[in-house]
Amino acid sequence: MDMYLGFVVLEGLLATAIVSTNLLVCATLCLHRELRHVTNYLILCLAVADLGVGALAIPFSMVLSMGYTLCFYTCLFLTCFPLVTTQFSILLLLLIAINAHLKIRLPNSYARYVKKRRMIVLVAFCWLLSLLIGLSPMMGWNRLAHYVEANNHTMAVSSPSERIAFVILARDLPYAGFLSKVYPGQNVSDSRIHLGHLGRCSFTSVFSPEYLVYFVFFTCTLLPLAAMLGIYLDLFRVVRGHFQSQTLWAAKRGEIQTARTLFLLVGVFCVCWLPLHIVYCVQLLCPGCKTYESVDHLAILLSHTNSLANPLIYALRKKDFGRALRSVLLQHVLPWPRLRFCCCPNPKVHPQT
CATH class of the missing domain: 1.20.1070.10 (Rhodopsin 7-helix transmembrane proteins)
Incomplete structure (x- = not known):
C-alpha cells in the first residue's frame, strides 16, 4: 500500500x-x-x-x-x-x-x-x-475476446442506454466481427448481455x-x-x-x-x-x-x-x-515586489520620499 x-x-x-x-x-x-x-x-x-x-x-x-x-x-x-x-x-x-x-x-x-x-x-x-x-x-485490437473466452463470461446490459450504445458499437465498429465468438447463439440486443467488469x-x-x-x-x-x-x-x-x-x-x-x-x-x-x-x-x-x-x-x-x-x-x-x-x-x-526583489540579480531600489 x-x-x-x-x-x-x-x-x-x-x-x-x-x-x-x-x-x-x-x-x-x-x-x-x-x-x-x-x-x-x-x-x-x-x-x-x-x-x-x-x-x-x-x-x-x-x-x-x-x-x-x-x-x-x-x-x-x-x-x-x-x-x-x-x-x-x-x-x-x-x-x-x-x-x-x-x-x-x-x-x-x-x-x-x-x-x-x-x-x-x-x-x-x-x-x-x-x-x-x-x-x-x-476499434478491436484489445483483450476483450480473450477475457470473455477465458472466463466464460455471460454479459448483460444494466441499463437501456448502455444496451443501445452496445448495439451501435456491435453493428458499426470493426470489433463487431468477434461478437459471434464472444456471444455464441445470443442476440446483441438481448437484455442479458452487458459490458462486464473483467x-x-x-x-x-x-x-x-x-x-x-x-x-x-x-x-x-x-x-x-x-x-x-x-x-x-x-x-x-x-x-x-x-x-x-x-x-x-x-x-x-x-x-x-x-x-x-x-x-x-x-x-x-x-x-x-x-x-x-x-x-x-x-x-x-x-x-x-x-x-x-x-x-x-x-x-x-x-x-x-x-x-x-x-x-x-x-x-x-x-x-x-x-x-x-x-x-x-x-x-x-511572480508579480509581488518581495519575490521580484529576491529573484532579480540587480533590483532597483527606489529612495524613500
Missing part, C-alpha cells in the same frame, strides 16, 4: 511540475514575438502535448495504479489516451528533425518549401495519425501484448527514432565536412546549436521511454520471467518525466528562449 501511495504522490508532484513548466513555455512563445518562428512553433505544439500528459495522462495513470475494477471500455479509454500523446510527441520530434535538416541542407530554398500553412497541415496530420494509432484498441484495470489487462510490442514499440516508436537518428547523423556529417572550412560556419552556428538541442531532446526521449517498452517486451517474449510491480511504476514515472524534461532542455540550451522564459516568470508569474 505504501508503494502505491508513494507512486501516486510522485505522479501528482510530477503532473503539477509538467503543467506549470509547459504553461510557462506556451505563455513565453505567445508574449514574445521575436521567438515566433517555425522551430519554436513546433516546440509549442510539443509543449501542448506535454500539457496533455500532465493534465490528463498522469491522472489516468494514477487511477490505473489503484487497480480499480472498471467497465472494459472505460478502462480501455484511460489506457489509450497516453498512447495518443506519446505518439504525437514522436511524430512531432520527427517533424522537428526534418525541419532542422532542411534549414541547414537547403538554406536558400528553405523559406520556399517551409511555409506556416504547410506546417499547420503537417501538425494536424500528426495529430490524426496519433489518434488512429493510439485509439486502435478501441478484472483489474491496467495497460496489460486490456491491451494485446503484440499491440504494445510489435506495433507501438517496434513499428511506431523505433522506426521514427531510427529515422531521426539518421537525419541528425547526416546533418552533423554535412556540418563537419562543409561549414567548418567556409565562412558560412559562423552564420550557421545558431542553427547547429539548435540542431544539437533538438538531438538532445530525442536522446532524452529514448532514455525516458525505452525502459517502459523493454518491460513490455520482457512480459511478451519471456512469459516465465519474474516481473516486479515496482519496476513497472519506476518505468512509468521515468516516461512521464520526459514531459518535464523537454521545456527545461530547450530553456537551458537556447539562451534567447531562456531569457524570455525568465522574464515571463518574473513579470507575470
Whole structure:
C-alpha cells in the first residue's frame, strides 16, 4: 500500500511540475514575438502535448495504479489516451528533425518549401495519425475476446442506454466481427448481455501484448527514432565536412546549436521511454520471467518525466528562449515586489520620499 501511495504522490508532484513548466513555455512563445518562428512553433505544439500528459495522462495513470475494477471500455479509454500523446510527441520530434535538416541542407530554398500553412497541415496530420494509432484498441485490437473466452463470461446490459450504445458499437465498429465468438447463439440486443467488469484495470489487462510490442514499440516508436537518428547523423556529417572550412560556419552556428538541442531532446526521449517498452517486451517474449510491480511504476514515472524534461532542455540550451522564459516568470508569474526583489540579480531600489 505504501508503494502505491508513494507512486501516486510522485505522479501528482510530477503532473503539477509538467503543467506549470509547459504553461510557462506556451505563455513565453505567445508574449514574445521575436521567438515566433517555425522551430519554436513546433516546440509549442510539443509543449501542448506535454500539457496533455500532465493534465490528463498522469491522472489516468494514477487511477490505473489503484487497480480499480472498471467497465472494459472505460478502462480501455484511460489506457489509450497516453498512447495518443506519446505518439504525437514522436511524430512531432520527427517533424522537428526534418525541419532542422532542411534549414541547414537547403538554406536558400528553405523559406520556399517551409511555409506556416504547410506546417499547420503537417501538425494536424500528426495529430490524426496519433489518434488512429493510439485509439486502435478501441476499434478491436484489445483483450476483450480473450477475457470473455477465458472466463466464460455471460454479459448483460444494466441499463437501456448502455444496451443501445452496445448495439451501435456491435453493428458499426470493426470489433463487431468477434461478437459471434464472444456471444455464441445470443442476440446483441438481448437484455442479458452487458459490458462486464473483467478484472483489474491496467495497460496489460486490456491491451494485446503484440499491440504494445510489435506495433507501438517496434513499428511506431523505433522506426521514427531510427529515422531521426539518421537525419541528425547526416546533418552533423554535412556540418563537419562543409561549414567548418567556409565562412558560412559562423552564420550557421545558431542553427547547429539548435540542431544539437533538438538531438538532445530525442536522446532524452529514448532514455525516458525505452525502459517502459523493454518491460513490455520482457512480459511478451519471456512469459516465465519474474516481473516486479515496482519496476513497472519506476518505468512509468521515468516516461512521464520526459514531459518535464523537454521545456527545461530547450530553456537551458537556447539562451534567447531562456531569457524570455525568465522574464515571463518574473513579470507575470511572480508579480509581488518581495519575490521580484529576491529573484532579480540587480533590483532597483527606489529612495524613500
